[in-house]
Amino acid sequence: MSKNNRELDIIVYGATGYTGRLVCEYLNKQYGVNGDVKWAMAGRSQDKIDSVREEMGIPADVPTVVADSKDLASIKTMVEKTKVVLTTVGPYQLYGSDVVAACAKAGTDYVDLCGEPAWMHEMIAKHQADAEASGARIVFSCGFDSVPFDLGAYFLQETAKEKTGSTMPRIKGRVRAMKGTFSGGTLASFKATMAAAAKQPEMMKVLGNPFALTPGFTGAAQPPGTAPSYDEDLGSWSAPFVMATINTKNIHRSNFLLGHTYGENFVYDEMMLTGPGVKGEEMAKAVAADKSMANDPRQPGEGPSKEERETGHYDVLFAGSNDKGDNIQVSVQGDKDPGYGSTSKMIAESAVCLVKNPNAASGGIWTPASAMGSLLIDRLQKNAGLTFKVEG
Structure with missing residues (x-):
């Protein structure tokens, strides 16, 4: 039919x-x-x-x-x-x-x-x-994986085209704030993936390859994003972000499917901002050392209370730059906890x-x-509590 x-x-x-x-x-x-x-x-x-x-x-x-x-x-x-x-x-x-x-x-x-x-x-x-x-x-x-990140990068590139006439070859995705928990389903997926990878070593190549979802195409070398680092441009320490593994692959696939409108040498990485100074460095190291996700006992179907969902939120910064010295920053914010309220x-x-x-x-x-690009951005802003904002 x-x-x-x-x-x-x-x-x-x-x-x-x-x-x-x-x-x-x-x-x-x-x-x-x-x-x-x-x-x-x-x-x-x-x-x-x-x-x-x-x-x-x-x-x-x-x-x-x-x-x-x-x-x-x-x-x-x-x-x-x-x-x-x-x-x-x-x-x-x-x-x-x-x-x-x-x-x-x-x-x-x-x-x-x-x-x-x-x-x-x-x-x-x-x-x-x-x-x-x-x-x-x-x-x-x-x-939450990967709509705010995939559409955030897309929104930045659309903004860059309007402001500078071309897309940005470099984007940093940086989680500025997040309150909420991962779902039991997300944890189950993570554990199933790790179990499968232990039996199939070739899976580790896929998991470690930022271009695993772009068949026949491998772009520029990408930052690993696996260790704490200080970002001069943003004046903050950054820690590894647990969902970067999937989000970066989806963003490179978007670029691939959009005819490499972001550029064939496009570079993207994703981390979590922890603040400046010694305190920021200590927090970045603590986040990097955290292995609690692998030991979380929650199962699919388990989740937070309605109050916990309602009081959750997230805020992600996207900073784009090119070799001409142009810089563009946009953000994506959500009004509920990422793993449940906003995801649904x-x-x-x-x-x-x-x-x-x-x-x-x-x-x-x-x-x-x-x-879906801008069509979905419009729907999310109108109905789903997301905000896409140009910051600079």
């Missing part, structure tokens, strides 16, 4: 999980049951879906779909009902491969929260051609953006910036 004639716009697969519930809560509040977005809840158990729907006060006329990653027929049926599958069912390397394959075959658009670069590398190799042929727009990493709004708006803009990109495997 043509994508345009399908009964649903968006199916939230994983609707009974922690993040899936937040996505459903947001879609219900923002678009309602009688709004112009037709959405449905999907999960493994009808009883569980019904129970979650009642618990969250979601109207009974929101459709439901039973689908299980272990039942390929149910996955095929699900993806053929809708224009977009929004999946929060991770780790994706364990539960996502058949969903991507089915969407790529059926011409169904797809968004996820993936921060698993080795799996993404594999999916691009396996399904890019099918997605191009069917018209499916597959967009990975539509949560970002992925929901990514899915709606694809529904509302059927011609935003052709079939293929994309990043948020390369598929």
